[in-house]
Amino acid sequence: PMPGVVASVVASAGQAVKEGDMLLTIEAMKMETGIHADRAAVVKALYVQPGSQIDAKDLLVELE
Numbered sequence: 001p002m003p004g005v006v007a008s009v010v011a012s013a014g015q016a017v018k019e020g021d022m023l024l025t026i027e028a029m030k031m032e033t034g035i036h037a038d039r040a041a042v043v044k045a046l047y048v049q050p051g052s053q054i055d056a057k058d059l060l061v062e063l064e
Contacts, residue, residue, distance in 0.1 A: 004028030006052040011061065015043045023061050026054065035060065 007025040011017060017037040024035050024046075041063035048060050 002028045003053070003055050006048045006050055006054060006060075007032055008050055009046060009048065011037075011043045011046065013043055013045055017041060017043060017063070024048065037063065039063070 004026045005028075007027045009024045011021070011023040017023065018040050019037055021037045022034050023037055023043070026033050026035065044062040044064040046061055047058075048054060054060065
């Protein structure tokens, strides 16, 4: 967990996702990390967009 930048957003609000589906990628210290769904759900909200600066523990995606 470190500050970074959102590189890409793959999911969209209202989209059904399965466990392991890619939601977004972040870049921190020249390394890219994928954020994946931890369970089957529907994306309720996305709180970031590509280029957004993020900090550790920021809320990025809400699943329902």
